[in-house]
Amino acid sequence: xxxxxxxxxxxxxxxxxxxxxxxxxxxxxxxxxxxxxxxxxxxxxxxxxxxxxxxxxxxxxxxxxxxxxxxxxxxxxxxxxxxxxxxxxxxxxxxxxxxxxxxxxxxxxxxxxxxxxxxxxxxxxxxxxxxxxxxxxxxxxxxxxxxxxxxxxxxxxxxxxxxxxxxxxxxxxxxxxxxxxxxxxxxxxxxxxxxxxxxxxxxxxxxxxxxxxxxxxxxxxxxxxxxxxxxxxxxxxxxxxxxxxxxxxxxxxxxxxxxxxxxxxxxxxxxxxxxxxxxxxxxxxxxxxxxxx
Numbered sequence: 001x002x003x004x005x006x007x008x009x010x011x012x013x014x015x016x017x018x019x020x021x022x023x024x025x026x027x028x029x030x031x032x033x034x035x036x037x038x039x040x041x042x043x044x045x046x047x048x049x050x051x052x053x054x055x056x057x058x059x060x061x062x063x064x065x066x067x068x069x070x071x072x073x074x075x076x077x078x079x080x081x082x083x084x085x086x087x088x089x090x091x092x093x094x095x096x097x098x099x100x101x102x103x104x105x106x107x108x109x110x111x112x113x114x115x116x117x118x119x120x121x122x123x124x125x126x127x128x129x130x131x132x133x134x135x136x137x138x139x140x141x142x143x144x145x146x147x148x149x150x151x152x153x154x155x156x157x158x159x160x161x162x163x164x165x166x167x168x169x170x171x172x173x174x175x176x177x178x179x180x181x182x183x184x185x186x187x188x189x190x191x192x193x194x195x196x197x198x199x200x201x202x203x204x205x206x207x208x209x210x211x212x213x214x215x216x217x218x219x220x221x222x223x224x225x226x227x228x229x230x231x232x233x234x235x236x237x238x239x240x241x242x243x244x245x246x247x248x249x250x251x252x253x254x255x256x257x258x259x260x261x262x263x264x265x266x267x268x269x270x271x272x273x274x275x276x277x278x279x280x281x282x283x284x285x286x287x288x289x290x291x292x293x
Contacts, residue, residue, distance in 0.1 A: 009253050010092035010121070010206045011113040013105035016270075019112050019255070023277055025234065026249050027127045029223075030088035030210050032231040033193055042087070045147065045158075045192035052155050060156075063163045067184050074182050080217045085186070087193040088210040088233045092116065095204055099288045102258045111258030112270075115282075120237050120251035121208055126219050127236040138211040139235070144194055146201040162187035186212075208235065247278065254282040 012028070022028060033042050050069050057065050079085065093101060093113075102111050121141045147154060166183035170176070193209055210233055213220055222229040237251045255274070260266050263285055274281040 006118050006122075007094050007206075008118060009115045010094055010118055011096045011101075011115050011256070012090070012092050013098075013101045013111060013113050013258075015107050016110045016112060019114055020273070022114065023249070023252070023273075023279070025127070026251070027234045027236050028090050028124070028208065029232040030090045030208060030235050032083060033087045033089050035228070035230045036089065042189065042192045044197055045195045046188060048147070048149060048155055049159060049188055052152065053159060056156055056159055060160070063160065064167070064180060067163060067166075067181055069185060069188065071181055073185055074177065074179055076178070076214070079214060081220075083220055083231055084214045084217050085212045086231070087189065087212070088231075089193060090208050090235070092121075092206045092208070093204050094206070096254075096256050096284075097286050097288055100203070102286070102288060106258050109258075109260040109262075111260075113256040113258065114252055115254035115256070116237070117240060117251055117253050118206075119240060123238050124208055124235045125238075126210065126213075126216060127234040128216070128219055137213065137216060139209065140194075140211070141208045142194060142206065144196050144200075144203075144205040144207055145191070146198045147195055148198040158188075158191055162191065210235065249277070249279060252279065252281055254284060256284045256286055258286050259288055 014022075046069060053067065053069065057063055057067070073085075076084070095101060096113050096115065098113075101113070106112070118141065124139055124141065126137060126139075162184055165187040166180050169178075169183040170180050190211055193211075194207055196205070213233060219233055220231050221234065222231055224230070239250050255270060257263065257266055257270060267283060267285060271283050274283070
């Protein structure tokens with residue numbers, strides 16, 4: 001993900017019911033990226049690379065010419081399911097009161113924007129008991145990269161970086177059954193999961209990403225949505241290093257209540273909910289002039 005000035009707080013738009021579950025568990029659910037509302041997101045960058053790579057291989061001889069995203073990836077017999085190398089994602093925005101987000105990500109009259117401290121999100125890990133000798137899964141939190149089709153300078157840099165990461169991975173794992181092209185594919189997918197078309201830039205999105213669950217697939221859980229099972233992984237969000245109330249969870253700094261017909265009653269109950277959970281959270285009202293009732 002691109003390096004930018006990190007905001008202190010980012011906002012996760014969701015329902016009141018989900019907000020209560022988040023506080024109860026002190027965790028967030030990261031969904032398999034292929035099951036997100038826009039399942040084409042990852043394919044955007046992948047398709048750009050597929051189109052550009054043959055030309056770049058002719059222009060830059062330092063890039064291994066065997067790299068090809070059209071080649072089927074090598075199957076690792078140690079993986080239980082294909083979700084072992086799936087990326088799991090949950091999204092945030094720097095926007096705390098966005099009409100677009102209220103409409104897109106929240107149920108009518110029951111939406112909230114939960115303001116998470118980014119220092120806590122940067123330390124997120126799989127919600128599990130630590131196991132000795134297990135590989136720590138790669139987790140990243142950062143800003144989404146917005147790309148314009150036809151920007152070959154940015155795309156070429158992306159491909160060169162992925163090729164270099166693949167070569168370094170091969171050098172660190174001599175004799176591995178994983179091929180250079182597999183490492184290259186994973187590097188491209190790692191970039192793709194944090195990238196979107198430039199037309200979405202107004203969303204000002206940040207993402208928490210778990211890059212794979214190899215050796216940890218039993219942490220994958222499922223929830224139902226209409227006619228499908230949705231895979232997700234629960235991610236524990238820790239406290240800040242310095243806490244004002246040691247026993248309380250302080251990863252959340254503020255909550256914005258979305259448009260609702262009963263704002264006075266809703267604000268009263270939301271404030272009580274956080275006080276009873278011993279959490280010092282600033283509660284705000286949406287100022288968006290939007291009615292959905």
